[in-house]
Amino acid sequence: MDQYIPIIDIIIALSSAIDLINPNISNHHKRVAYISYCIAKEMGYSEDEIKDLVLAGLLHDCGAVNLIERSSIFEFEFGNSFFNRHSHGYKGWFILRDAEELRSAAEIIKYHHVFWKEISHKRFQSCKIPKFSHILHLADRIDILINPNQEILQQKKYISKMIRNGKDIMFMPMAVDAFENVASKPYFWFDITSTYLEGQIRKIMSPHKVYINSELLIQYADIAHRIIDFRSKFTATHSIGVATSASALASKLGFSDCDSRLMHSAGLMHDLGKLCIPESILEKPGSLDNYEFSLMKSHTYYTYRILDSIPGLGKVRDWAAFHHEKLDGTGYPFGLDSKSLDLGSRILAVSDMFTALTEERPYRHAMSLKDTVKLINGVSTLDYDVKHCLNQNIEEINDIRRTSQEIVFQSCNEIFPEFDEEFNLHAL
Numbered sequence: 512m513d514q515y516i517p518i519i520d521i522i523i524a525l526s527s528a529i530d531l532i533n534p535n536i537s538n539h540h541k542r543v544a545y546i547s548y549c550i551a552k553e554m555g556y557s558e559d560e561i562k563d564l565v566l567a568g569l570l571h572d573c574g575a576v577n578l579i580e581r582s583s584i585f586e587f588e589f590g591n592s593f594f595n596r597h598s599h600g601y602k603g604w605f606i607l608r609d610a611e612e613l614r615s616a617a618e619i620i621k622y623h624h625v626f627w628k629e630i631s632h633k634r635f636q637s638c639k640i641p642k643f644s645h646i647l648h649l650a651d652r653i654d655i656l657i658n659p660n661q662e663i664l665q666q667k668k669y670i671s672k673m674i675r676n677g678k679d680i681m682f683m684p685m686a687v688d689a690f691e692n693v694a695s696k697p698y699f700w701f702d703i704t705s706t707y708l709e710g711q712i713r714k715i716m717s718p719h720k721v722y723i724n725s726e727l728l729i730q731y732a733d734i735a736h737r738i739i740d741f742r743s744k745f746t747a748t749h750s751i752g753v754a755t756s757a758s759a760l761a762s763k764l765g766f767s768d769c770d771s772r773l774m775h776s777a778g779l780m781h782d783l784g785k786l787c788i789p790e791s792i793l794e795k796p797g798s799l800d801n802y803e804f805s806l807m808k809s810h811t812y813y814t815y816r817i818l819d820s821i822p823g824l825g826k827v828r829d830w831a832a833f834h835h836e837k838l839d840g841t842g843y844p845f846g847l848d849s850k851s852l853d854l855g856s857r858i859l860a861v862s863d864m865f866t867a868l869t870e871e872r873p874y875r876h877a878m879s880l881k882d883t884v885k886l887i888n889g890v891s892t893l894d895y896d897v898k899h900c901l902n903q904n905i906e907e908i909n910d911i912r913r914t915s916q917e918i919v920f921q922s923c924n925e926i927f928p929e930f931d932e933e934f935n936l937h938a939l
């Protein structure tokens with residue numbers, strides 16, 4: 512099998528997933544995508560040109576991965592320091608830049624908080640700031656000004672005034688003029704606050720449908736892994752470790768190349784639902800209390816629901832989301848048992864535990880390989896054949912896991928020096 516999946520389904524699923532980080536602000540990314548589209552259209556850009564701006568809108572804050580960062584950008588004027596304002600755009604670019612279809616969107620996102628008056632500043636002289644970054648910036652700030660508890664047309668005057676005050680300083684003047692035209696039409700305000708918003712975005716993107724296969728799916732699963740794992744230094748390389756050990760085990764257990772690749776993608780995305788778990792719980796330096804553990808249990812439920820919104824993902828969704836199910840039926844969130852857990856789900860469960868035990872956690876040190884294997888062998892609710900395969904190939908699989916994690920660790924460490932260099936943080 513090699514399923515073909517429309518990229519837009521994956522992007523919308525990721526867009527909804529990143530809004531889970533702050534439950535108080537839902538649909539921010541979709542609204543910003545739509546507002547950007549309306550402004551760019553009013554400025555005379557073609558549908559074809561605007562497509563990358565819409566993609567950028569849908570994912571623009573994917574680099575603001577923790578709640579503090581995420582909450583601060585929801586103030587109209589934020590980022591007293593240059594670093595605070597621009598670092599999440601830069602991280603967003605880093606997260607997205609390797610997926611071919613998102614390369615232009617990543618460039619737009621990188622500069623989405625550059626003020627219009629800053630473009631002539633020395634810092635940005637060597638940067639090629641896309642014009643769409645300015646439109647995205649404006650759309651983003653328009654959305655920040657919306658009060659979800661007030662009737663939308665009643666807010667039009669205030670929002671337009673605030674935006675006009677920022678013309679030429681924060682915002683590109685032509686984009687502000689276009690916004691004024693769009694803002695005079697009530698449908699625009701109703702669209703951004705109605706439940707038809709997602710349908711509108713799907714309609715806008717329908718002429719640009721691009722499909723991917725299992726090989727390219729890895730690029731998008733990799734984005735999911737970067738978004739999830741960047742939230743905590745303790746898990747920065749967790750998903751890649753799970754992905755590489757699970758796909759190695761899958762190959763050894765007779766999976767085809769295509770299915771092993773799908774297993775790799777499932778490993779990268781298995782903790783997607785952790786976006787709804789606060790960092791205070793993810794990083795708690797002790798064991799979780801009952802309340803925290805109940806919250807934690809929801810992560811595989813959300814992994815399932817997020818991936819279920821991407822038709823055609825099939826077994827990747829199941830392998831990813833069933834990693835806390837147990838053969839005796841006592842796992843979560845579905846309480847599945849050995850009759851319904853296939854080999855792929857069993858492989859992922861073993862790989863998740865294997866990788867987690869070899870990593871540092873806030874409440875314990877990384878376990879030795881010998882102790883890890885001993886502990887896993889003693890867990891009766893994990894599959895016997897998968898455990899046996901891990902035992903037989905432990906050195907090789909551990910090497911694969913460790914090497915993949917080291918590569919990711921190194922590339923994560925490089926982003927901030929690169930950011931300093933690109934924006935001349937030390938030179939000015």
Ligand SMILES: [Fe+2]
Pocket residue numbers: 571572584599600623624651
């Ligand atoms: Fe932002």
Ligand SMILES: [Fe+2]
Pocket residue numbers: 539543571572584651
């Ligand atoms: Fe935003």
Ligand SMILES: [Fe+2]
Pocket residue numbers: 749753781782863
């Ligand atoms: Fe995990």
